[in-house]
Amino acid sequence: xxxxxxxxxxxxxxxxxxxxxxxxxxxxxxxxxxxxxxxxxxxxxxxxxxxxxxxxxxxxxxxxxxxxxxxxxxxxxxxxxxxxxxxxxxxxxxxxxxxxxxxxxxxxxxxxxxxxxxxxxxxxxxxxxxxxxxxxxxxxxxxxxxxxxxxxxxxxxxxxxxxxxxxxxxxxxxxxxxxxxxxxxxxxxxxxxxxxxxxxxxxxxxxxxxxxxxxxxxxxxxxxxxxxxxxxxxxxxxxxxxxxxxxxxx
Amino acid sequence: xxxxxxxxxxxxxxxxxxxxxxxxxxxxxxxxxxxxxxxxxxxxxxxxxxxxxxxxxxxxxxxxxxxxxxxxxxxxxxxxxxxxxxxxxxxxxxxxxxxxxxxxxxxxxxxxxxxxxxxxxxxxxxxxxxxxxxxxxxxxxxxxxxxxxxxxxxxxxxxxxxxxxxxxxxxxxxxxxxxxxxxxxxxxxxxxxxxxxxxxxxxxxxxxxxxxxxxxxxxxxxxxxxxxxxxxxxxxxxxxxxxxxxxxxxxxxxxxxxxxxxxxxxxxxxxxxxxxxxxxxxxxxxxxxxxxxxxxxxxxxxxxxx
Numbered sequence: 001x002x003x004x005x006x007x008x009x010x011x012x013x014x015x016x017x018x019x020x021x022x023x024x025x026x027x028x029x030x031x032x033x034x035x036x037x038x039x040x041x042x043x044x045x046x047x048x049x050x051x052x053x054x055x056x057x058x059x060x061x062x063x064x065x066x067x068x069x070x071x072x073x074x075x076x077x078x079x080x081x082x083x084x085x086x087x088x089x090x091x092x093x094x095x096x097x098x099x100x101x102x103x104x105x106x107x108x109x110x111x112x113x114x115x116x117x118x119x120x121x122x123x124x125x126x127x128x129x130x131x132x133x134x135x136x137x138x139x140x141x142x143x144x145x146x147x148x149x150x151x152x153x154x155x156x157x158x159x160x161x162x163x164x165x166x167x168x169x170x171x172x173x174x175x176x177x178x179x180x181x182x183x184x185x186x187x188x189x190x191x192x193x194x195x196x197x198x199x200x201x202x203x204x205x206x207x208x209x210x211x212x213x214x215x216x217x218x219x220x221x222x223x224x225x226x227x228x229x230x231x232x233x234x235x236x237x238x239x240x241x242x243x244x245x246x247x248x249x250x
Numbered sequence: 251x252x253x254x255x256x257x258x259x260x261x262x263x264x265x266x267x268x269x270x271x272x273x274x275x276x277x278x279x280x281x282x283x284x285x286x287x288x289x290x291x292x293x294x295x296x297x298x299x300x301x302x303x304x305x306x307x308x309x310x311x312x313x314x315x316x317x318x319x320x321x322x323x324x325x326x327x328x329x330x331x332x333x334x335x336x337x338x339x340x341x342x343x344x345x346x347x348x349x350x351x352x353x354x355x356x357x358x359x360x361x362x363x364x365x366x367x368x369x370x371x372x373x374x375x376x377x378x379x380x381x382x383x384x385x386x387x388x389x390x391x392x393x394x395x396x397x398x399x400x401x402x403x404x405x406x407x408x409x410x411x412x413x414x415x416x417x418x419x420x421x422x423x424x425x426x427x428x429x430x431x432x433x434x435x436x437x438x439x440x441x442x443x444x445x446x447x448x449x450x451x452x453x454x455x456x457x458x459x460x461x462x463x464x465x466x467x468x469x470x471x472x473x474x475x476x477x478x479x480x481x482x483x484x485x486x487x488x489x490x491x492x493x494x495x496x497x498x499x500x501x502x503x504x505x506x507x508x509x510x511x512x513x514x515x516x517x518x519x520x521x522x523x524x525x526x527x528x529x530x531x532x533x534x535x536x537x538x539x540x541x542x543x544x545x546x547x548x549x550x551x552x553x554x555x556x
Contacts, residue, residue, distance in 0.1 A: 064444065065443075066440055066443070066444070085443065086440070086443035086444050087443045087444075087445075087446050087447055087448050087449065090444070090445065090446030091446060095444075096444045098440075098441060098444060102438070102441040102444065104433070104434050104437045104438070104441070105437070106433060106436075106437050107430070107433055107434065107437075111430055111433075114430065115430060115431070115434055115442075115445045115447070116445060118427070118430075118431065118445045118446050118447055119446040163445075167445070167446065
């Protein structure tokens with residue numbers, strides 16, 4: 001139904017974790033995704049770039065079960081998860097830090113983190129993992145008794161990531177972590193993301209800031225009006241003239 | 251002075267009952283952003299359940315401590331089930347529809363219950379009010395001076411039951427895993443689901459909890475009023491709704507403060523002006539509060555997200 005996807009560069013070999021095939025999503029009469037296919041391997045960081053309205057957020061939402069797929073198939077570790085709801089995917093290792101951070105401003109930082117571990121019963125390990133989160137983002141420890149709504153934008157993003165990690169995910173979905181943040185804060189967050197990824201957590205990252213995303217990711221997909229139009233190794237996409245023109249403003 | 255004290259006591263006694271009902275409005279609004287207009291009528295059904303249980307127990311048993319416990323347990327349990335069914339079959343299918351649809355459904359359920367219970371077929375009680383049995387035999391517990399201030403046993407008991415239930419609720423909402431999940435759902439149920447929280451179950455449990463509290467409150471009200479009628483839910487429900495709005499709907503401590511204020515205002519109007527003015531002043535008080543603080547006393551006026 002669509003033109004073949006242009007593929008650039010070599011993909012490093014990872015064992016498959018998430019596979020999306022021909023995913024379609026509709027909002028009423030509007031078709032947001034027209035058959036998106038992509039893969040994320042175990043331990044891989046994959047970036048999804050594209051303009052506003054290209055379908056990046058819809059893809060993440062469908063993968064995490066927030067949106068129903070109109071067609072297509074999503075598998076996580078070989079098991080079909082297409083029809084599962086968001087809360088059923090968390091115990092299978094999915095964590096989604098949604099667009100606009102999605103923290104609970106009416107709860108304290110501590111309570112937000114505890115909700116990240118909502119399904120876990122291993123209290124002692126949760127405590128350890130929370131400490132781990134505090135070493136990633138020390139500012140959260142200082143503010144653990146504060147209402148999350150009083151945090152700055154950067155701190156809220158850190159909280160969203162720390163909270164997502166507390167569910168002990170295999171796959172972390174991140175929607176625009178750099179949105180509205182100062183460059184230094186963004187840098188801190190991306191450095192931490194790479195650290196997290198290096199511990200074996202796979203990441204599927206949606207970003208408007210293509211430069212940032214493709215630099216950090218092993219592999220990238222370019223979305224345009226609900227379709228994947230290009231794919232390739234992060235560095236290869238960064239060097240491609242088309243990507244540079246369309247998404248890096250050159 | 252002693253008159254003032256007496257009015258304070260009476261006002262607090264009815265205010266705590268309003269508070270229990272108001273908490274149900276505010277909790278359901280918290281998780282669903284729905285004004286559950288059927289809430290008062292669920293309370294009324296609970297009172298009839300208590301009424302039927304009292305009769306089944308008989309005159310002796312209904313006045314014993316265990317009898318009262320059974321009456322409350324049946325009414326609160328029965329209402330929890332009713333609340334569950336209403337949520338499951340009336341509201342849940344409309345969850346993703348425009349909010350007005352659910353609101354109109356709530357009004358429909360309210361009328362179905364309050365007018366359905368006026369029918370005189372089968373187990374339905376018929377339109378005329380009935381005397382509620384004296385499950386707590388009225389006794390004067392404290393008398394100051396020459397009957398200047400009288401405190402009845404049912405006032406104290408009702409106050410203690412209401413405060414205990416409110417304390418339990420406070421603990422549940424702010425100190426338990428369920429409460430944390432409930433507060434997360436109340437902020438945004440989609441994000442809550444991303445934490446692995448089964449949002450449908452949390453919403454159902456919230457309905458059951460608020461309906462059970464309403465049944466408890468309804469029984470206390472019926473004991474105070476010594477009567478039960480199919481329309482009591484509309485009346486008490488409306489008052490409690492006003493209390494929840496005064497406190498700031500969606501805010502748990504706000505509902506309690508709003509209800510206590512409303513109880514006191516009504517009592518003072520009856521005591522110092524005329525009882526016919528009571529409802530007018532109650533609603534006037536609501537308008538006054540909303541003029542000064544549109545979100546209620548403890549509510550925040552949320553800026554619309556764009």
